[in-house]
Amino acid sequence: NQRIVLASRPVGAPTAANFRLENVAKPVAAEGQVLLRNIYLSLDPYMRGRMSDSKSYADPVAIDDVMVGGAVCQVEVSNHPDYEVGEWVLSYQAGWQQYAVTDGQDLVKLGKQPTLPSYALGILGMPGFTAYVGLLDIGAPKAGETVVVAAATGPVGATVGQIAKIKGCRAIGIAGGAEKCRHAVEVLGFDACIDHKAPDFAEQLAAACNDGIDVYFENVGGKVFDAVMPLLNDHARIPLCGLVSQYNATELPAGPDRMGSLMVQLLVKRIKVQGFIIFDGNQHRYPAFAKDMQQWLSEGKIQYREQLEQGLENAPQQLINLLEGKNFGKVVIQVNQP
Ligand code: NDP
Structure with a gap:
């Protein structure tokens, strides 16, 4: 053993x-x-x-x-x-x-x-359920809106993007490298996927989000969030799911301190940010998730x-x-x- x-x-x-x-x-x-x-x-x-x-x-x-x-x-x-x-x-x-x-x-x-x-x-367990609850209950996406998610080929991000498509949204992924970005578009059906390692990542993201961002499903933080923030629309929603770019960090990122400008953006654009931990208080949503996800998988609407x-x-x-x-x-x- x-x-x-x-x-x-x-x-x-x-x-x-x-x-x-x-x-x-x-x-x-x-x-x-x-x-x-x-x-x-x-x-x-x-x-x-x-x-x-x-x-x-x-x-x-x-x-x-x-x-x-x-x-x-x-x-x-x-x-x-x-x-x-x-x-x-x-x-x-x-x-x-x-x-x-x-x-x-x-x-x-x-x-x-x-x-x-x-x-x-x-897909039928914790990560899939996280994507479902975070996107639908906190992100509350409406058809025609733009949803952005990073770690777009991982179990949470891939599911977020595909549910966004099912709900009639434009789904923009962010992933590390050309192969993952290609997979996000060709297999998962994202409208576009931007490589966060590209030197002009922020410009490429802005070009892909020409109507701004209505829902930013936060999985990574760091420089990805820096690129997303100026693109957020009035009344944008941010389900704060994870900050994986920070998990190995030993100190705060180098300055300047952007907390003040972040708070101004949240205020003037009336943005909702909500952290959530999937095991806390979401159990009542599990039956709906299990039913929807089984159906989407059987209909081939979700790839995993x-x-x-x-x-x-x-x-x-x-x-x-x-x-x-x-x-x-x-x-x-x-x-x-x-
Ligand atoms: P993934 O399988 O997607 O793995 C993490 C991915 O994060 C990596 O593959 C990488 O993708 C990306 N990443 C790592 N470092 C960086 C970086 N510095 N900048 C940008 N991207 C980076 O993980 P999961 O789908 O399982 O989880 C996604 C997120 O959801 C995590 O933050 C996790 O902690 C969170 N989570 C939260 C839950 C909750 O209850 N709140 C429950 C489950 C997950 P790439 O190469 O594409 O950049």
């Missing part, structure tokens, strides 16, 4: 030395518990936050504890009346390990033979790209890559065979 624990807290970008791979005895399910065989482990940007002990909306991982993570698992042993051996479940407490025991409180049933079990970590990697030992490097934009699609690690 392999597991990966947090060996030390990163300063800046995480390195391999912040993680430790251990071989430990397989845990044993007591009465009322199930033993989970983790099959697919999800890697997500929030994990960088849990490696730090600065105050946040969730507790940090303790040093020497198993890294936190959601996984799609099969029940290997059941001493719990509600779970049968072989059935598939989703757990957000399964963590970076091959086996976990649980009393079942954290489990979501996925059935005996789900067709695409790993989708529960992406997954980057499947083999072996738990590769999880640290894949998380490091994700935070640097070296992933392409939803990163899932296969830690056991089904």
